[in-house]
Amino acid sequence: MTRRVTLLLTIALALPAGVLPAQGLNPAVLLRPATDAWPSYAGDYTQRRFSTLTQIDTTNVRHLSLAWVQRLTAGPGGDGGFGPRGATITGGVAEEPVTIPGSTSGSPRLSGSILQVNGILYITSPDNAWAVDALDGHVLWHYWWKSRGATHIGNRGMAMYGDWLFFETPDDYLVSLDAKTGQERWRKEISDFEQQYFSTTAPMVIGDHVLVGTGDDLDSPGFLQSFDPKTGELQWKLYTVPMKKGDPGLETWGSLDAAQHGGAQVWMAGSYDPETHLYIIGTGNPTPAYTAMLRAPKDVHTNLYTCAIVALNVDTGKIVWYYQTSPNDTHDWDSTQPAVLIDGTFQGKPRKMVIQAARNGYFYVLDRVTGEHLLTSKYADAANWAAEINAKGQTVRNPEKDNTVPGSLVSPDNGGATNWYPPSFDQRNGLLYVVLREIYSMYYSTTNDPRLMVGLGGSEQDNVGSLGTSIVAIDYQTGKLAWKHRLEGGGGATGLLTTAGGLLFANDGAGSLVAYGLRGTQPPTPLWHSRIGSIENAPETYTIDGKQYVLVTAEGGSVYAFYLQ
Numbered sequence: 001m002t003r004r005v006t007l008l009l010t011i012a013l014a015l016p017a018g019v020l021p022a023q024g025l026n027p028a029v030l031l032r033p034a035t036d037a038w039p040s041y042a043g044d045y046t047q048r049r050f051s052t053l054t055q056i057d058t059t060n061v062r063h064l065s066l067a068w069v070q071r072l073t074a075g076p077g078g079d080g081g082f083g084p085r086g087a088t089i090t091g092g093v094a095e096e097p098v099t100i101p102g103s104t105s106g107s108p109r110l111s112g113s114i115l116q117v118n119g120i121l122y123i124t125s126p127d128n129a130w131a132v133d134a135l136d137g138h139v140l141w142h143y144w145w146k147s148r149g150a151t152h153i154g155n156r157g158m159a160m161y162g163d164w165l166f167f168e169t170p171d172d173y174l175v176s177l178d179a180k181t182g183q184e185r186w187r188k189e190i191s192d193f194e195q196q197y198f199s200t201t202a203p204m205v206i207g208d209h210v211l212v213g214t215g216d217d218l219d220s221p222g223f224l225q226s227f228d229p230k231t232g233e234l235q236w237k238l239y240t241v242p243m244k245k246g247d248p249g250l251e252t253w254g255s256l257d258a259a260q261h262g263g264a265q266v267w268m269a270g271s272y273d274p275e276t277h278l279y280i281i282g283t284g285n286p287t288p289a290y291t292a293m294l295r296a297p298k299d300v301h302t303n304l305y306t307c308a309i310v311a312l313n314v315d316t317g318k319i320v321w322y323y324q325t326s327p328n329d330t331h332d333w334d335s336t337q338p339a340v341l342i343d344g345t346f347q348g349k350p351r352k353m354v355i356q357a358a359r360n361g362y363f364y365v366l367d368r369v370t371g372e373h374l375l376t377s378k379y380a381d382a383a384n385w386a387a388e389i390n391a392k393g394q395t396v397r398n399p400e401k402d403n404t405v406p407g408s409l410v411s412p413d414n415g416g417a418t419n420w421y422p423p424s425f426d427q428r429n430g431l432l433y434v435v436l437r438e439i440y441s442m443y444y445s446t447t448n449d450p451r452l453m454v455g456l457g458g459s460e461q462d463n464v465g466s467l468g469t470s471i472v473a474i475d476y477q478t479g480k481l482a483w484k485h486r487l488e489g490g491g492g493a494t495g496l497l498t499t500a501g502g503l504l505f506a507n508d509g510a511g512s513l514v515a516y517g518l519r520g521t522q523p524p525t526p527l528w529h530s531r532i533g534s535i536e537n538a539p540e541t542y543t544i545d546g547k548q549y550v551l552v553t554a555e556g557g558s559v560y561a562f563y564l565q
Helices: 003-014 027-031 256-260
Strands: 064-071 089-092 115-117 120-125 128-133 139-146 159-161 164-168 173-178 184-189 204-206 209-213 223-227 234-239 271-273 278-282 308-313 319-324 340-346 349-357 362-367 373-378 386-389 395-397 408-410 424-426 431-445 459-475 481-487 497-499 503-507 512-519 522-531 540-544 547-554 558-564
Touching: 064 522, 089 184, 115 159, 115 540, 139 173, 159 204, 164 209, 271 340, 308 349, 349 431, 424 497, 481 522, 497 540, 503 547
Parallel strands: 089 139
Antiparallel strands: 064 558, 115 120, 120 128, 128 139, 159 164, 164 173, 173 184, 204 209, 209 223, 223 234, 271 278, 278 308, 308 319, 340 349, 349 362, 362 373, 386 395, 408 431, 424 431, 431 459, 459 481, 497 503, 503 512, 512 522, 540 547, 547 558
16 A cells, blocks of 8 residues: 555544545646546547556556456445445435436446546446545545436536536536535536436536536427536526527528527537637537428528537637538437547648547548638548538538438448547547447438427438448548558447557457557557456546556446556
8 A cells, every 4th residue: 555545544534524635626737638637528628538648658558457446336325435424425306216227226337537636536427426546446435316317328427626526417407516525515407307308418617617518309409508616606508509589590490499499419528728718519410300301491401500510708608610510410410529629730831720520420620710611521431421522511411311211221320420439639640549330220211290200200220231340540631541440349439548658548349448559550559458348438547646547447337447567
């Protein structure tokens, strides 16, 4: 046991129950690549998921060993750690909470990012949050939320402001906890539970703003909100579709009613550029998802601001620029994939850019200051739905690839060429690493009754073939693939991490965490693996007491930490 652990335990045992030493986050840490902390969803504001750490590299990664493993238990009977008498801390508004496996009992699904600040890990699953010692994995406290219900598909993680934590509940609350004790500070309802919104997004803290998205699979409007981290009071709310006469973009919808039910949900955390003070997010698909009949006017095909990359001012919530990747989408291909911020040259000129490998199978490069389009390319060979790329670099759909009664053969399937799983960008070689799914599906129209086309209705998809799942490296200068490495396990869609040690960490889809050695434009070489079961989140890395760790979760509510012995 190290001197630091001994000191921490001595202090913890000497304090009143439920109290731990100060663990506050210095906001300056968010402005640099993750090293001794992982303080936000992607480690920093850029969404690159690239670590400058080099202690673990291609020469020694074969010696990577298990530091510890912790299996967490959800619900009121979970491990309460050093909370009051070791009990789980309970919150929530439901008098009779809904029983949900993995939320109220048993093994939780740990698919979100894990914060690591000052040697403490902050972990979430739907309705649950834990603080865990990063050196040995023991639980410090556990918080459980009594849920009213809603969709419990996952939770993307927490955000932190000083000594305060923030996370969303599936039944639509933003909850703030004291990081030292796990005690609830405040809770605020962030969307209408009766409208069947459900909340999975990892909040993002920027200055004195907690930025919060939510979602809905029915025909409800999307929005992003900003809350005061101290009080929980609403600061501003941005709707991502027009909501009243005179709103920008209303002319791109068939009617005001269509716009107000138009979707564009904010499913994922965005990126932040401190120089321009812009928060850049991706928005979801329009609704109804599988037909344009109820959405678009005859001569306009956009449905703003769905399937778009949107930049807004953090202090006001006002849109500064936008770029739509899939105008008038009819396949449920949202554009909420990470908008990655990069700096470099493009066509011989220095540029501040934002890049995105979108769910529709196309890759986009924009100027992040102005939103100017720079490049569009197809990164999924199987993608067959677009008729052309227009003068704005936008994909124009082929109507023959819409849902039809006899069926249309389309790729990607409705899961997309990629999805929520984070990519990683290496600034040194200009390559974006992305998990690519190339699946063919038959899209069938099951009704022409508008009453049955709401949300995801009126359609059926049957997968009929696949080119498999791969990791691809996209050159942002050209949009072309530098290499493509197929994952023989057939899955692996949980996200990536690259490091300055020349390594790419990934889920191989067959139950192993794999470290690949990167070789520029040549396919990577597997150098190490650990078979730990079905992996659930994207790997992370950081240092504690001068030692570099690699962290990942797997089935059974398991958290695994690896290091060089």
